[in-house]
Amino acid sequence: MLCAHITNVFLNIAVHLDTRDMLGWALMGISLVNILTNLVIVAHQSLRQIYLKRREKLHHKRNDEINRKKLANREYLVTNIPE
DSSP states (O other), rough: OOOHHHHHHHHOOTTOHHHHHHHHHHHHHHHHHHHHHHHHHHHHHHHHHHHHHHHHHHHHHHHHHHHHHHHHHHHHHHHSSOO
8 A cells, every 4th residue: 555655656747856766765665675574474484384394294203103112012012921
């Protein structure tokens, strides 16, 4: 909304050249902040997603290891313990 208003004033022929020049720089500054903010958001979300997938993979690996040990222990108990 702010950029649309600045663009509307920027394109108005009745505005002085100095004001138009300043509004042009303001519009470029706002656009720069918008682009950098979007870049930071995308980078943060991507890194968070990578971290969560890695953490989930490690969690599954640990659970698989625990389950393997439990099964090995059960097999040992069933075969070596007399009834």
